[in-house]
Amino acid sequence: MPHAHAIAVYQRHFILSQLQRRTSRYGQPFCACYLTSPEGRQWMAYWWQAFPYRNHWPDGVEVYASVRPRRMGRAWILDIIDLQVAALVEVFPQKDVQSTLPGWLLEKAVYPTLLRELWAQIHMFSSTPLRSFNQRILHDPEISLFWVTIPASHAHHHAEAGGLLRHSVEALRLLSWAEAMTLLEWEVARTAVLWHDVGKILGYDAQGQRTMEGWTTAHEEATSEVLATHLAWLRRQSPELVTALKIHWSGRTPRPLMPGRILVESCDRMSAALDSRRLAFAQQPAQRQFAQLSGPGPATRFWRLRPGIKAFH
Numbered sequence: 001m002p003h004a005h006a007i008a009v010y011q012r013h014f015i016l017s018q019l020q021r022r023t024s025r026y027g028q029p030f031c032a033c034y035l036t037s038p039e040g041r042q043w044m045a046y047w048w049q050a051f052p053y054r055n056h057w058p059d060g061v062e063v064y065a066s067v068r069p070r071r072m073g074r075a076w077i078l079d080i081i082d083l084q085v086a087a088l089v090e091v092f093p094q095k096d097v098q099s100t101l102p103g104w105l106l107e108k109a110v111y112p113t114l115l116r117e118l119w120a121q122i123h124m125f126s127s128t129p130l131r132s133f134n135q136r137i138l139h140d141p142e143i144s145l146f147w148v149t150i151p152a153s154h155a156h157h158h159a160e161a162g163g164l165l166r167h168s169v170e171a172l173r174l175l176s177w178a179e180a181m182t183l184l185e186w187e188v189a190r191t192a193v194l195w196h197d198v199g200k201i202l203g204y205d206a207q208g209q210r211t212m213e214g215w216t217t218a219h220e221e222a223t224s225e226v227l228a229t230h231l232a233w234l235r236r237q238s239p240e241l242v243t244a245l246k247i248h249w250s251g252r253t254p255r256p257l258m259p260g261r262i263l264v265e266s267c268d269r270m271s272a273a274l275d276s277r278r279l280a281f282a283q284q285p286a287q288r289q290f291a292q293l294s295g296p297g298p299a300t301r302f303w304r305l306r307p308g309i310k311a312f313h
Helices: 103-108 112-123 128-138 141-147 163-174 183-194 198-203 212-216 219-226 228-237 239-249 260-281
Strands: 010-023 029-036 042-047 062-072 075-085 290-293 300-303
Touching (some): 029 075, 103 112, 103 141, 112 128, 128 183, 128 228, 128 239, 141 163, 163 260, 183 260, 198 212, 219 228, 228 239, 239 260, 260 300
Parallel strands (some): 042 075
Antiparallel strands (some): 010 029, 010 062, 029 042, 062 075, 290 300
16 A cells, blocks of 8 residues: 555455454444455554444455555554445455355355255356355445344244254255246246345344344345345346345235246245254154154144155055
8 A cells, every 4th residue: 555645545445353442441332453455565544433333344355445544653553534345345346256265254154064055056047147146245334143043933943043044955956946936037936936035144243143123023124125236236136136036025916927036935935844844853762653743832843754664565
């Protein structure tokens, strides 16, 4: 970075690390971190405001920052004017910033193998806008860090840490290509089933605890809110794709405008039912045919065929 003889502001790509939220002696919140340039030079940096994002960004997040260098004693430091995730900045010059699965997300994921499988599936999308849309979401720490760590339900299916990722990938596996669907329709349905429960991230705080919003509101209503920035980007690429996704996420239309919505609902329910059945029979002897899973509301009951029954005579 050039020497600053004035109060010039520079916009550059950095790697963020050691982010800390602090409070000044006057009670004003601010942030301190290190920013490393592509050339390998590390700078101490300060952002003189409360961290504006809900989650704590881990080391290794690639950012695009507006900074102003200044002297502090014998060293140069950076005052941060603005800070964004690099992959979400459209003017960012590095074209391949979204082409790799971020390492900081893999480190936080409870099921890193499933995350790698998901990334490979997304990479094979033929639709460039949908592929980029999915990659942008995974590069967004405000969404992805919650999405790979929280459970899919409180006391039902996939209720463990990381359960939401496991449920979403299982539902994606179940969504097969119907012959009458076009390839684009199939990829829209796959994108829809992948993020159908993303609204659940608003029900948890950064420590993984349920919030009042999580206890009192329906997560289905929050999907578009959580994905608003990315849907706005996708709308600039193709307004019809946004419309198609919203049709797949809508539960109010009595007759689906797009049959793929039935697939999305079915795969969601099938994944949930399979995991609930697994839990119901987990402590039962092998010969037991009936089991139930208790939880909020009526108990869910399951029946299964006896093991060893002859399928053919």
